[in-house]
Structure formats: structure tokens, C-alpha cells
Amino acid sequence: MSTMASTAYVRSEMVGPQKAPPSMIGPIGWARKNLFSSPINSVLSIVAALFIVWCLIPVIRFTLIDAVWTGDDRAACAQASGACWAYVKAYLPQFIYGRYPIDQRWRVDIVFLMLAVALVPMLIPRAPFKRLNALFLLTVYPLASFVLLTGGHIGLRGRFLPDDIVGPGPVRFALEFALVSFVIILLVGLGARLLGLRASQSGSAIGIVLGALAVVFMVVGADFGLVPVETANWGGLLVTLVVAVTGMVASLPLGVILALGRRSKMPVVRIASVTFIEVCRGVPLITVLFMASVMLPLFLPEGVTFDKLLRALIGVALFQAAYMAEVIRGGLQSISRGQYEGAMAIGLSYPQRMRLIILPQALRVVIPGIVGSFISLFKDTTLVAIIGLFDLLGQIQASANDAKWASPVTGITGYIFAAMVFWAFCFSMSRYAAFTERRLDRSRRG
Amino acid sequence: ASAGTLEDVKAKGFVQCGVNPSLIGFGVADEKGEWSGIDVSFCRAVASAIFGDPTKVKFSPLNAKERFTALQSGEVDLLSRNTTWTMSRDSSLGLMFVGVSYYDGQGFMVRKSLGVSSALELSGAKVCTQTGTTTELNLADYFRSHNMPYEVVAFEKNEEVLQAYEAGRCDAYTTDASGLYAERLKLTNPDDHMILPEIISKEPLGPAVRQGDDKWFTVVKWTLFALINAEELGLTKANIDEKKTADNPEIKRFVGVEGDFGTGIGLTNDWAYNVIKGVGNYGEIFDANVGPSTKLGIARGLNNLWSKGGIQYAPPIR
Amino acid sequence: MAAGDIGARSFGGRAAAIINNPSVRGLVFQIAFVAALVWFAWDIADNTARNLQKANIAAGFGFLDRTAGFGIVQKLVYYTEASSYGRALLVGLLNTLLVAGLGIVIATILGFIIGVARLSPNWLIARIATAYIEILRNIPLLLQLFFWYFAVLRAVPGMREKWTFLGIFHINIGGLHVPRPVFADGAGTVGLALIIGVVAAVLVARWGRKRQEATGQAPPAGWIGVALIIGLPLIAYFALGRPISFDVPVFNDQGPILRRGFQAGSGMTVIPEFFGLLLALSLYTAAYIAETVRAGISAVGHGQSEAAHSLGLRNGQTLRYVVIPQAMRVIIPPLTNQYLNLTKNSSLAVAVAYPDLVSVGGTVLNQTGQAVEMVTIWMIFYLGLSLLTSFVMNIWNRRVALVER
Amino acid sequence: MTEAIAVAEPPIALKVSSTDVALEMIDVNKWFGEFHVLRDINLKVMRGERIVIAGPSGSGKSTLIRCINRLEEHQKGKIIVDQIELTNDLRKIDEVRREVGMVFQHFNLFPHLTILENCTLAPIHVRKMPKKEAEDVAMHYLTRVKIPEQANKYPGQLSGGQQQRVAIARSLCMSPRVMLFDEPTSALDPEMIKEVLDVMVGLALEGMTMICVTHEMGFARQVANRVIFMDGGQIIEQDEPETFFTNPKHERTKLFLSQILHH
């Protein structure tokens, strides 16, 4: 140990921080660290740089340098070796509205505008009135959009009252509705009495539902003086958004029900939910769409028909609901047992526990998942083109063969344009999902 | 539904008509959503017959796969979508064709640069077509019966067939000849392509209705006949008002001045007058949509009146 | 769960107690639920039967024996227009499996490369990988499919021209033309030799591992294996007097223009529809697999590779023995999902004329009107596939689950 | 950890009703699958009584009190709370839960609601109280647990001790006639234990009927009328705290006490 005495050492003056060698800092340091940290990396960097140039040059040439920006018909693009943006410009209204009558397009604009105005504050975490806003988005907005887009005034004629009492028409429908409502309220009241619940309470719940239904019927049946526009004339971005948004809005409650069903203690309910979910997730969307377009009519009694767009919507919504159910189930599983028990211990009933405690928390957790599955849905809307609906892609495809603009570059320009639109939508949504995910992480930690 | 299609149509106030959304000359909608084409005009004619108003019609664009279910399920009242009348469709799809509105036949379009002048030279060719139609079957029959090898590339939609053909994926594009003329217009250089003279199949195209509703069947059938008869009688949209008063008993019966033909089929007696007033006669429709003066430039050919060398022939109104 | 002596002492009647019993309520609800389901199903079945009867369509799978009458451009088994609908569907099914199988292989390889690239310390490489993922994942597959298909069609030479690689691979718009092997007597023996070669290679590999365990030194088992797999069949091939000949694609550049180009029936052709679909499917899925792989690798803590390094394991060994085995546990389940997605997505074939099960089935449906039967066949196929996969996955998952305290 | 209280205060003497039964368990048995967790439990709690349950881990203490408000179902025997027998009858379960408040080890506050909302939720939705009134009640109890100023914060922003006090206030807002506590302080840091125990002592002073699973022996000494010792799913011994701690009868009790007191 004495040998070690010589190693005793006490620092007399401190070494101050020195500047890092130039190879460590600044652009050089950065490049050395990130691009040329080893011989292999240097080679890779050079190859990668060349690859980028090799990819970008033709893309830039095609989309910008050699592109045709102006022109009135295919003559402008016939000889072009770049994109034919003139064609996109000429067709832009069609890409957005399809064949929606030109003088009625303001209605679509309003629908788009309302969506933007209602959605943006919804997405900003700090914006106030979330609940009201959501209520608007899930009730008023769909109803208003329906009336605006179709023109409303659907012929409610009633079904079963004999013609000689009152002829088919809104009056008969109203009468029948009142009659049915009365019977339902009566039955519910009786049932509640039997179960020993307070009749007034269940009655008012049913009353609210029936009242809401009545309002819905009144709105869709009323004549607002709008020209009816058939869904066959809808197209482009309008159809894409209608399919995506409706699919989403409809699949949310369905997904919640399925997810709860899958976790239910009742075997029948559980098995039914699991079967539905797994079947939907196990088959390609396009077979579901084929089924909706070809088979659904077979399922319905004679004379009952659905609009083609509506059929696609049903198919998409059911399909999406299965995926949504799995996302929501993930959220439900992340809620600790203690929350269920806490809610039980203060005396909340099952519906109350779900509505007040579990779902609000679970849904918040799954926002990124929901946005993620919305992105898939948004991309999948293109498949409706296969069953002959004119979504953005279908519209672009149809127009690329329009005799007026057909040229070798028209089709590819259309596809590039569609790609840019879809990319912009999906990419911003995926960024948003990432943002909420980070926010959730933070709030969970903090 | 229970009451019969005619009553239903009258009750709802319009005819729901299934058409092709993208076949120039037969069924196509322009940018503004205005529909045109022979099949479309026929729908309007039916609306005119029932309501005296050619605009009381709504169109459902249908693709090849959906069209029959759409009709069977009652989604449309009438299918007027360049559909070939075949026995199996009458027998096993639950349809009834009311007649032939256009005598067509399957043909081939090729590039002129191929130097081919007859379909019989197409041995070994690659042929593009749309799936789910009779064309696929005719094609197979034709090449097999001539002992020629071939390869078929079958797409889901017209647009895709055309893009593939244009890109050079196949030597020939086959569909009904009328369709070929229409599709050719969409090519970058229509003049580089030609339609071969051979017609390899009989393709009588006509409107169809559901089986089991004879009343409706009769209305639609006679609307078609009225169009043809009008041409024969020389009645046009322009001159019908003036000829209405003519002494010709045939015309008198036609416009409903004489006889009770309209009420007999559940319509008003001036139903035929309304049809012509609304859409013109068969010849007018043909000329306006596909005739030589249009971009399609198809000659009357078989579709001329029987009296003028064609085979369009309608039973008389009497 | 005997409810004991209900209502013996407490208030409320017996009836109320029964009605308020959750299990009774559950039972009633379930019975009502089943009744509703049955009624619903019965209603649908009834409507369908009536509708079909009206349309004069006989229910049942009898139509599968009828003659199809249409041609199919790519068939792995014998098929002509005169074959039956059933056979046509088989052709479609095999085509689906072919494109899905190959797509899975390519997507996996590509996905792993890109996933690893995304974690590369090289900034440029990581950025390229990120860009690839962000672009491909956010554009609908159908659009990409059109893009690739028509881009491929426009990029390659026309029907009367060709690009040739290595003298035997020819590419033009008609597809990739390669020699088709023709088997004569003795070809079976060559096949047998190949099988023996593979078995031997496996044995050698196993011997190699044993040897390494015993001596610490690894013999070049890999090379020996390769030599066996290639060498044995070659020896058999020449020894038996070349029992396998090749039908070379015939390219004709004389005569009438239509006659020029590759002659039908010669060689083997891989159609461009297949390439377009394969390209789109594998590029698209690779983007997802890359994300999966990245997540899997990131899930293996940094400490693991540090520990491996400090034990003296080299980068490659660290990856092979430490990082990848752990990453795989995280990667495999989502990877399986991606495989299933790819298989399901292959149904988009219908858009580019590739005759897969859905596309051929669609034609059959349209010719026969047997919608219910066709949709049933589709569902059974895809469902069966996913059920099978998840079954296998569950077993595998249970086997590799980390043992915890 | 037990020092916080053990040192000081003398036991609280309070009137306990001798006729008014708050809760009775008669021959209660419970199984988890094959496992017999509760064995022939007999327990009678008079109104105003304060009972502490102690015992080694896994002895069934939590299960016992969770049976009382039917978070767990028992399979044999009777549980009668406030003259209501707990059966499968949903309405009775609801009624019992309304009468019985419960405080958990991990608080189980609802993180998506503010403190005030946590407290008013049940009064509004279960007792159908007007919101204004529910808020007044909630503020009253929050003041009592000494955190009125936190009413508009979220649980995540509070310390563990504060959260547990909110949990107690939340239960009190339903004006329960019996309060159950399942190790309310065992997830807390030592300095927070006292603030929670103080609140509980306050409750006891007001005569609340309480059943409390805890290892805070100081608290037991000061507050309980009776200490129950459980092991292996059965009640081994019960007695007044003084006797229980100074003179345990059963071997297991002695062993257990020696462990926790000398820890």
C-alpha cells in the first residue's frame, strides 16, 4: 500500500470548460456525427444523396419544369412530357363537387364550412365548449348536412293506416308516429312499473328519444324550398368526405356498443360481438362493399330499396365499427379496476358508470387510435370507386378519359393530384394523432 | 310496391331509371349533371308517356355488375343501360326485355399501325375488355370457334380498360361496336385507331323490366313501339302538333284523337303524342345521340326502319 | 350462485326480487337478444329466398360445375374456357395466394431494411426511410396500385419490342418472359436430388452447430449447404442426360405486325398486372412493416446492446443474438396483422385486371347471379385464413412470452 | 410509520347504540373459485361503533369489507346492512351502496373530473340532488377535510394525502350511515398519513359508524371500540383495543402484534 502513496493527488486549479474541437460542433460536427461517422456511413451518405437527387429530379421535372399550366383542352397537353395541370384546373370544381348542380354548390360549401368551423375548435385541446361542440357535430350537423346536400323534404307517407281514414302523406305519417309513440310510452311505463322503477323517469328517457326522433322527421320531411339533388350526382371530394365522416360518426357509437358487448359478462352478447368484430376484420373491405352493393338488395323485402351511396355507407360504417370496437376496447382495458369499483361504491348504476366514469376516460385515451383508424377509413373510401361511386379518385379516373382532355399525361396527372390531396389529409391527421399521443403521455405522467 | 310499378311510379311522381354513367351516346352525364344518350332518352320517353313530362325521371348510374340486382330489388323501375337481351337473362335473372332499342354487335378496335384489317387476323392477340359482361363470353366463343389462341385481360371498369389499351397492354379492345365508337373518342388520337368490320355477336340492346308486372311491361314496351311507329309515320317533335290535326287515321290513333289505346294501358290517350312531343321519334333520338352527325358518327345500318333496309319494326297501334 | 332465501325477511315481493335479480335480467335480455337475432336472420333469409326465387336463381353451389366460358389471363393450374366455374375460382384462389405469398416475402425484406434504416445513425438514410414511410402510408393503396400499374405499363417497351437481361429474361408490356421448364423422364430424379440436397444442407447446418458447440469453431456449413443444394441437382441433371429442357420464349420480329413480339404459348409469361399489384402491395405494406420493425427494435433497451458490446460481441452478433430475438417478440404479432392486411388488400386486384379470387368471383357472380354463394366463398376463404393465422400466432405467442417473476 | 398517532391522544369514548344494529354478517362464506377466502364470518356492528380489522396479508380483510357493499358477492350466509339483506336484488344492492361509503387504498378518484365534480357526481346522479345543492354539500365536506381551495383542480394535481381526503369527502357527500375504509393510508408517504388519519379521527368523533382495515395501531388504540383480528379467512380474535394490544389471547395474534409493533 505504501506503493500507492505516490498516487495521492489534489487538484490545485480547476480546468474550465473548453470549447469542443471543431470536429464536434457546428455544421462540421453535425455532418461528421450524422453523415460521416465511419467509412461505411460516408459511402452510405453519398449513395443516399445521389439516390435523393436521382429520385427528385424526374419528379420535379415532371411536376414543375415540364408541366403544362394553362390550356383549354387536350391540345395543350397532347405533346407535353410533364404534368397537365391545366386539366386539373379545368376539372377542379368537378373533383370537389362531382356533378352537383353548379347553381346549388353553395350548399356543399356551407356543409364544408360548417364542418371546418365545428371541427377545428374540437381538435384544439384548449378550446372551450367541447361538449356543446361535440353535440353540434353529432346531432345538428349531420341533420343540417343531410337537408342541405339532398334538399331534404323526403316524402314521408306513412305505412299502415288505411287510405280512407287519411291519405298517404306527412299527416298520416305524423298520426302514425304519434300513435306508435303513445304505445311505446305506455309499454315502457308498464314495464317500469313491473320492474319497480320510477315510471316517470324511464318515461321521460323514452320521451326524449321519441321527441328527438320527431324533430329529426320534422326536419328531414320539411320543405325548405331546396332543389332536391340526387346522390347519383354527388361526386369527388364531397363523396369522399361524406363516406369518411359518416362512416366515422356512425362507427363510433356502434364501436362503443360492440366493445362493451365484447367485454360483457353475458355469453350470448359476447359471442355475438366477437363474431361480428372478427368477421368484419377478417374479410377485405371490398367484399363488404360488394356485399352492400349486390347482396343487400337481396336481403330486403321487395320494394324496399336503399340509395346506392347509402348502401356503401352502411357497409363502410359496419366494417369500420368492428375496427373502432377494437380500438375502444383497448381504451376500456386501460381503465383500472379501481375506477369501476369507485363508481360502484358510490352507487352508480351500470349505464351511469359507463356514461359518467368509464367511457369519458376510455375515449380520451383512444383519441390517437381513433384518428389512426380514421386515416385508414379515409384511405379506404377510394374503394367505393370500385362499386361505381364517384369519390375523388373515381371522379378523377372518369374525367381522365374525358374526350376533351384525354392525353398520355392526363391520367397520371390526375393520380398525382389525388395522391397529393389524400396525402395532405392523411398526413395532417397522423401528425395530429401523434400530437395528442404526446399530450396524453405528458398529462399521464404529470 | 304491392300496387304495381305503374301505380308506384305515378304515386311518387317520377320514373327511376337505371343507366350507364359513362357511355357516350347511350348514357352519360356532362359536367353539369345533364344526362344524354339513347338509353337516357328512352327513360325520358317513358316519363313523357306517363306524366306528359320528359323531366319526370331520375337516373341511377349503374355498373355492369349491379344492374340486375338494382332492377330485381326495385331500386330502379326500368333498366335502360345498353343491356344485351339473352335467353339466360330472360330465364334466370328475372328480367323481361321489352324489345330492342338498338341492334348492336360486338366488335374490335385496334391500332391502325397493327396493319390488321379483319378480326380473323387477330390470332394470338391480347384483348382487353370489361369483366362481368357478355363480351367476355362472346370473345371466348369467337376465338375458340376460329381456333385462334388469344389472351384476355379483363378490367372492372371501362376507364381502366381504356387506359390499359391506350398504354399498349393489348392489341385489341372489344366491346359492343357502339361502345367502341364511343370509347375511341376518348383516346388521345382517335384517328390512330380503327374498328374492325367483323361483328362477332348479336347484341340486341334493349330496356328491361322486372318479371311479373305485365302492366308496367306493356307501358314500357309500347313506349318503345311508339317511338318507332312515329318515325314510320313521319311524326317528329317539331311537326307533331301540326300533324295532330291531319286526317290520317293512323296518326289520329297515334295522337289519341281516335280510340282508347292510352287508357287501355293505364295512361292517358295522348300518351304517344306526349312521348314524341317530349323526346322526338326513334330516328331523331338516334341521330341526336349516335348518328352520323355526332362525334360518334354511327350509321343507321340495322337500326334503320324495316322499310328503309334496317330491321327496326314495331307492331302497329290499332 | 344460489340466491338463498330471497325476500324471506326483507321488503319487496318475491316477483320484484326475481325481476331485480341481475342474473335473471341477464338471462331475459340474452333470450330477447337471441330471439331478435334469429328473427333478423330469418327475415333476411326469407327475403333472400323470395328474391332469388323471383329472379329464378337456384340457391346452392351446383353452379360450380357449370362451364365458365370466359378466359383467365393467368393460371397456375390447367384452365380453359371450357372448365367449370369451380375451377375458375380455384385459379383465382391460387392467384391470390401467389401474389399474397410473394408480396409478404418482398414486403418483409423491404420493411426490415427500411425499418432498420429509419434507426440508422446516418441522418440522410434515416430521413429517406422516414419520407418513404410517411409518403406511402398516407396515400390510398388503390391509388398507388393504379399509379404503379400504369407507370409500369408506360415504362416498359411495347408489345413488339423487348428488354433482355442475361439473355433469358425478357421484359415488355406483355410481361416478363422467361423460359419455361419442360420436364422429361428423369426430371423427377433431379427434383429428388434437389430435395436430398436441401435435406443434406439442413443436416450439415445442424452438424455445424454441434461442431461449434463442441469445439468452439464454426465450420463453413453455410457454403457447404449452398454447394449441396445447387450441386446435387446439377450432377443429377447432367448424369441423367438433361431431362429438363427449357421452352424458350419465341420472339418474332418478322412478318405482319400483329405476329411480331412474343408468341403465345412459348416460354412462360409473368403478366404486368401481377407486377403492378405485387409492387403496390409490397411497397405499401413495407411501410407499415418498417414502422413495426422500428418499434420492435426501439423496444429493446439501449442497455441491452451496451451490455452485449461490453461483453465483446460485435455489432452483427449483438443484433443476431441479443437485439433481434428480443425485437421479434414485439414485432411478430403486428407483423402477422400486416400479412393478413396484405392478403386482404390483394383483393384490389380487381382494379387492375389481375384475376384473383375476388376478381374471378366477381365475374362468376355476374354470369350466374349467385351472389350469396359467391360472397360466402369469399368470406370463408379470407376468414379461414385469418382464423388460421391467429390460431398459429396465439400458440407461438404463448411459447415465446417472456418469463416473469 | 405508526408513530404519527400512537404517541399522543387518549382513546375516544363515545356513546354506541346498544340496540340499533348497523350491520350484521351471519355465517358468511365466500370462495374465489376453489379457494375459500371467508369462513363463517359472524359480525354484528352497532350504530356508532368503530371497528378496526387487522391481520396478515391475504387473510381476507379486504374481501370482507368489499362484501359489505357488494363489490364482491358472498356465496353463503347473510349480510344485512341497515335492515336490508344483500341478495341478488339489484334494487337492494343500490340501496345498500347508497347507505355505505367506501374509501380505497388507491383513492380511486375519477381523474377526468374536478375535485368538486368528483364529490357532486353521486349526489346528483344517484340521490337526484339539484346541482347547486350538491355543490354546497360538497364544499361543506371539502372544508371539513380541509381542502376547499382545491375544489376546481383535478385529482392528478393533488398529493396522495389530499387525494385520499377528497375520497373521504366524496363518500361523505352521500351521507352514508356506515363508512368502510380499506387500508386508506397504506399507499401514502409517512408525512401524509397523519393528515388522513386526522380526518378519520374527526369522523369518529362525530359518531360515524366505521369499519376500517388498517395497520395503524395508534389509530386503532385511539379510535376503535373493537379490534378484529383475522387470519386465514376467519375472525381469530376480537376485543377492545386496550385488551387486544396489551393482552392478546391467541398465539397468532401475539405473533402478528409482535411483528407489526416491532417493525
Next chain:
Amino acid sequence: MTEAIAVAEPPIALKVSSTDVALEMIDVNKWFGEFHVLRDINLKVMRGERIVIAGPSGSGKSTLIRCINRLEEHQKGKIIVDQIELTNDLRKIDEVRREVGMVFQHFNLFPHLTILENCTLAPIHVRKMPKKEAEDVAMHYLTRVKIPEQANKYPGQLSGGQQQRVAIARSLCMSPRVMLFDEPTSALDPEMIKEVLDVMVGLALEGMTMICVTHEMGFARQVANRVIFMDGGQIIEQDEPETFFTNPKHERTKLFLSQILHH
């Protein structure tokens, strides 16, 4: 926590080679980006020496020993291990790593391999040892760290202390000439610390060259030849443990020692 050892044993006296240099650092400097972590480090370790490095958090202790087996790259100066200078040469890095064993704070066992496989992985693949032999060696070291019976379990099934002992055994299986420890006990519960320290003392007794970042001052007193105190990326003071603890010279050392010893 330091009591476990501090109380008892006297310092271990062992021969240290005076000529045989195990490791030398000459004017080593390292930056993380702009941040100067290691400043002019000069350190010579003789074979058989046992060095303890102490210092406040963030002073660069971990970075220093991680530079020794090139888990971090230094930018200036020389590091020579066993006469091999660490440069960018991959082969030399490999060689150094084979000679140097390292034990981490968080064990970093491979969770997908059994204990035995954890220990044999490197010998088989790096030292090209036959499997059988590697297993014998592994069992030998596992026995030495007193867990031979756990050989076929997975790390997840072991307690922290056991895992850290496996980590030590795993390093030993490569027969390193120098062992580095980076706070090997700071992630462990108190009762496990002793079992790990015991193993380390055993190693020291056998004359292993060790560099150990730790705050276990009892261990330092008993085992180290030299204690090095770092702060701000520099070596502030080094001395024999006795002198170091009883008579620190530098102000910062005094401050640091007063803090950790009175903790």
C-alpha cells in the same frame, strides 16, 4: 445503506503490481456536443489495483468508465488498456472489450436467455469456446456468486440482487483482466445490496483489477487501494481510502463527504 459493510471488516491488503500497468488515461477529454464532460483526465491503474470513483451526480463518473471500454468515444487524449490504445480501429476495440468486463447499474441481463445462456453467450461467440466448456465455466462462476441453482431460470424470475450477481458472473465468464462497475448496487433494495457487495469483495480478494463507481463508502474503505473524487468532469482528488475519508484536502471533497456520510 452504507452500514452493511461499513461496520465490520478491516481493509484488505493485497499486492499490487508496481510495474504492470493495466490501464492508462492520458489527458483524456470528451465532449457531448458543446458540453465538456471529461477534462484532462489522467489516470494510471496498475494491475491488481482496486479503484473507487466517487463524486456528485453528473460529474462524469459513468462517462469516464464507459470511455474505458469504448461505450463512449473520447475526443482528445489517449486511453491505453492492456497496452492497446483505443482508437477507431474496430479490431482494437474488440480486443479491449474482451479484456474488460463491465457491470451496469440496471444489470442489463438478456431477458430472453436463461441465466446459463446469458453467461455462455459471449464465451461461445466471442471466445469461440465449446459449449460444454463454456457451461462449465459459467456454472463455476455462478457457484461463486452463489446462485448455481438458478441457472435454468430466466432473469425475470430473479430478484434484483440475484440478477446483479448473474451480471457479475456473466462478465467473469469472459475472464476479463479489468472489471468496471457502474453503481452496481444503486438500483437494489437494501437487503440485496449486501449480497452483491459480498461478491465484489470476494473478487477483490482474488486480486482482480477493479474500477468501481459507487457511493458505498464502507466498500471503498474495505476494498479500495485508491479513491478518486471527481467533480465537473475532472479528477479533484485521489488518495488512499483512509486518508481520503479522514483527511480530505480539497474543499469540494470535504463538502461531498460531509453530505454522504451524514446522510
